[in-house]
Amino acid sequence: MTAEIVCLTSQRVNNKKVDEQIFYRLVQFFAIALFECNDSEDFGPAKILMNMCFTFFYEDGRPPNKQFLYNYLRDQAVWHSLRFWNAAFFDALQYERARRPVxxxxxxxxxxxxxxxxxxxxxxxxxxxxxxxxxxxxxxxxxxxxxxxxxxxxxxxxxxxxxxxxxxxxxxxxxxxx
The missing domain is CATH 1.10.10 (Arc Repressor Mutant, subunit A)
Structure with a gap:
């Protein structure tokens, strides 16, 4: 599953807007991946997917025009786990600290x-x-x-x-x- 997430990460640099069919496939894939991440308490990939939930969208022509993944993935158990949020937050801090020149x-x-x-x-x-x-x-x-x-x-x-x-x-x- 990590290989798929790495592939998606590289794709989001090029194209954030996807067509409706791809969008709903992403919703399905994310739901399964997030379930697995939560079940195994593997929060690193879940953090990456969280960021992608605010990246990929499709436009359906109705206000608000952009429909983001997070709108369809709110009920995922991992989001309701403080363990996830604490781990993801710590990971984000460590990442930012590592980017600082010594x-x-x-x-x-x-x-x-x-x-x-x-x-x-x-x-x-x-x-x-x-x-x-x-x-x-x-x-x-x-x-x-x-x-x-x-x-x-x-x-x-x-x-x-x-x-x-x-x-x-x-x-x-x-x-x-x-």
Missing amino acids: CANGDGQEHLMDDRHFQENITFGQLGTFTCNMRAFGLSKELCLEFLRKQCTIADLREDQVRMIRENVERCSDQYGQ
């Missing part, structure tokens, strides 16, 4: 402050994305806020950052009608 000549306090700000910014950005994704998949506002509270405590985010993400969860609630 500074060989950091000079003490200034280097530590730069690193602290870098870590804060990564966590802040990922939490905004993840909580909005959680709402899009139909998770309750309360569950999203609990996830946010735990992750903000772990990361020791500033109160103004926490407030902005909370406000984002509220906006996502309005956007997704939940």
Whole structure:
């Protein structure tokens, strides 16, 4: 199954819009793959599929014109697992941290402050994305806020950052009608 996911990942760079028949085949494939990921607690591929749910779409001519995969995959059990969200969030943070160039000549306090700000910014950005994704998949506002509270405590985010993400969860609630 991982080979299929890698193939889909490379395809989404070229073409995000698919015709209706392909779209519904993707819905079926994703549903099966997500079931397997949840059943085996293999959350890496599920995280990749989550991102693809917000990428692939077809246009049916009715408002809203773009129909994304996430609209059809909200009932998947993996989305309702906090284990998935915690694992996917940790993986996303690790990925972003690994992309940072290593500074060989950091000079003490200034280097530590730069690193602290870098870590804060990564966590802040990922939490905004993840909580909005959680709402899009139909998770309750309360569950999203609990996830946010735990992750903000772990990361020791500033109160103004926490407030902005909370406000984002509220906006996502309005956007997704939940």
